[in-house]
Amino acid sequence: MNRRDVLFGALGFAVGGALAAGTGLGYMFYRRATLAKAKGRRTVVSDSLDDWVLTDADRTALAHSADQAGPLMMLNNVDLPGAGDIRSAQVTDVAECAALCEADANCNAFTFARPSHPKVEKRNKCWIKSDQTPPKKVVDIHYISGLRP
Amino acid sequence: MFVKIQDITSFEPYDAVIIGSGPAGATVAQSFLRRGRKVLVVETGSATVETDVQDSYSVIHGQGHFDSNYWPQHWIRALGGTSAVWAGWMKPLSARNMVSWPVTRGELAPWYDHAAVTLGRDPMISTWQSAGVPGFDLKPFSRGNTARYGEAAGEAIWSDTHVHVLLNATISRLHPRHDRTGIERITAFVAPDLDVEIDIAAHQTVVLAAGGMGNAQILLGSTDGTNAAVGNDTDQVGRYLMEHPHFYECATLIVKESFAFTTPPPSFGRFVPALVPDDATHAAAGGVDASFELAEIPLTPEDDLQSLIVERLGGQAKAYVLNARTEMRADPSNRVERIFGTDPSGLPRLRATCIFNADDYRSVLHYLNALGKSVADQDIGRVGIINDHLFSNVTGGGHTMGTTRMGSDPKTSVVDKDCRVHGYSNLFIAGSSVFTTGGYSNPTMTIVALAARLGEFLGGKA
Incomplete structure (x- = not known):
């Protein structure tokens, strides 16, 4: 997955080279974890794109990425518990998880557990889900979810 | 040298009574001893920090941004005072931090x-x-070894025969002359149960060096109830309480890998790099000062926003987290005042009300x-502001300032430019309580500078 694939927040990510995501611009403002403290090193994550002091050129580049948005809506830092799990798989990254969903006609949502997940057995795990309207969306920095709009 | 109360046959030989043995009191005592003059230093605590002394004497009811647990941690009652917990950060105030002071930065240099x-x-x-x-x-902080005046840093002072140190004793009352132009007597409470009255002769001076809380406490306690407390004729004692608002991790700065700042030469010693607004930026923010420590952190690859910023900067970048140490506006409604109850010596218990002004926050946001x-x-880079940390995670530096502020007008201050309590010929104050405004700099260096200046002023007089 290249850097273009996961741009930011819900702005977009690519599946098979084409940027997917799109209508979920609002989710970009999903409250992100403000501070993630991993053992032995300190990382600081900013709240949202609006908290960055950007140039017009930055924003133009951002808008260009948004134009290429595709069918899957990205939910960064969101878990979709109980949204009708069809199956799960070990994957290498979120793009692979999204591709599995794309390729599955019954898949309407997916959730990917980041490698930073505290539970080893959940790391890099991908859940393919059937619910297009998940019962709840839980903000959790260890997950990225996708939803067909 | 250490003395016991029963060993003191006369207070006559002392040129000054110094109340408190922290960096301020120690520095004034040093000025006297260098001229071969004698002082009595009175310290509430013992040679080392003792929990029961701390719990009995350092009691503050905190309201506002700092609670009752906060203030006592920075008011140490033992030989060496609060230097026992000093972290060793040093930085002077700048000229723009002293525009309201009756002393200029140049005079302090x-x-x-x-x-x-x-x-x-x-x-x-x-x-x-x-x-x-x-x-x-780039104006780095100096962060070297700490000078603990209860340990090595104070050894030469406390062992000198010109300096008599009376431990476990607290000055509980200053008695003004009838015309209120000076102090004629002080009461010393010697633990556990002795009150000693000490007459102040014409050649003697009294120096309050009891800390940002203690100096105000002793003045506020010095009243018989019929007259205003000593130095408090205009109700200024205890007001203008200031801290240094600290906003840790309030922003992320991502810069190109090639970005570098000039580091200080080796003679500077250990340093903490910090960005400080220049005069124009400072004026545009409303004249309240701030510094932003640059602490390098790893980039967070899983943070998509950061990844975009790095891409926009050409792909090679590094990250810093910014820790802000800032100035708080001097406000008379932020104050320490007496409330019910006393400590074992009879000094009044204090309440400290300290609330940051909305403009204090706005200035930091403006700077970011x-x-x-x-x-x-x-x-060069991009800044991401972490709003939560700025507005929900503020703390202080353990710096207590302003409670007996310096000024030329007795209506808005307690001491004059010589650190003399307005109207009282023989009563002086040393310590951060005299700061007119606080800047953002750690106060210890300014405390010692002002105390040395006061020591020269007093000790130099024959």
Whole structure:
């Protein structure tokens, strides 16, 4: 997955080279974890794109990425518990998880557990889900979810 | 040398009674002993920090941004005072931090040099700076060894025969002359149960060096209830309480890998790099000062926003988290005042009300936006503001300032430019309680500089 694939927040990510995501611009403002403290090193994550002091050129580049948005809506830092799990798989990254969903006609949502997940057995795990309207969306920095709009 | 109350047959030989043995009291005592003059230093605590003394004497009811647990941690009652917990950060106030003071920064310059040397640093730490980014200079903090006046740093002072140290004793009352032009007597409570009255003769002076809380407490307690407390005729004692608002991790700065700032020469010693607004940026923010420590952190690859910023900067970048140490506006409604109850010596219990002004926050936000704009305009980097940390995670530096502030007008201050309590010929105050405004700099260096200046003023008089 290249850097273009996961741009930011819900702005977009690519599946098979084409940027997917799109209508979920609002989710970009999903409250992100403000501070993630991993053992032995300190990382600081900013709240949202609006908290960055950007140039017009930055924003133009951002808008260009948004134009290429595709069918899957990205939910960064969101878990979709109980949204009708069809199956799960070990994957290498979120793009692979999204591709599995794309390729599955019954898949309407997916959730990917980041490698930073505290539970080893959940790391890099991908859940393919059937619910297009998940019962709840839980903000959790260890997950990225996708939803067909 | 240490003395017991029963060993003192007469108070006549002392040229001064110094109340408190922290950096301020120790520095004044040193000025006297260097001229072969004798002083009595009175300290509430023992040679080492004792929990029961701390719990009995350092009691503050906190309201506002700092609670009852906070203030006592920075008011240490033992030989050496609060230097026992000093973290060793040093930085002088700048000229723009002293515009409301009756003393100029220029007048303090030689005393800052003196303080630097006394505290084991090179005087160049006061002046060294380098270019930061447009609108901001790199002005590092000096962070070297700590001078603990209860330990090695005070040994030569406390062992000198000119300095008599009376431990476990608290000055609980200053008695004004009938005409209120000076102090004629002080009451010393010697633990556990002895009150000693000490007459102050014409040749003697009294120096309050009991800390940012203690100086105000002793003045506020010095009343028989029929007259205003000593130094408090205009109800100024205890007001203008200030801290230094600290906003840790309030922003992320991502810069190009090639970005570098000039580091200080080796003589500067250990340093903490910090960006400080230049005079124009400072004025635009409303004249309240701030510094932004640059602490390098790893980039967070899983943070998609960061990844975009790095991409926009050409792919190679590094990250800093910014820790802000800032100035708080001097406000008379932030104050310490007496409430019911007393400590074992009879000094009144205190309540400290300390609330940051909305403009104090706005200034920091202004600076972060200005810094972000500056680095983005230059395409050096980008700043991400972490709003939560700025507005929900503020703390202080353990700095208690302003409660007996210096000024030329007795209506808005307690001491004059010589640190003399307005109207009282023989009563002086040393310590951060005299700060008119606080800047953002850690106060110890200024405390020692002002105390050395006061020591010269008093000790130099024959």
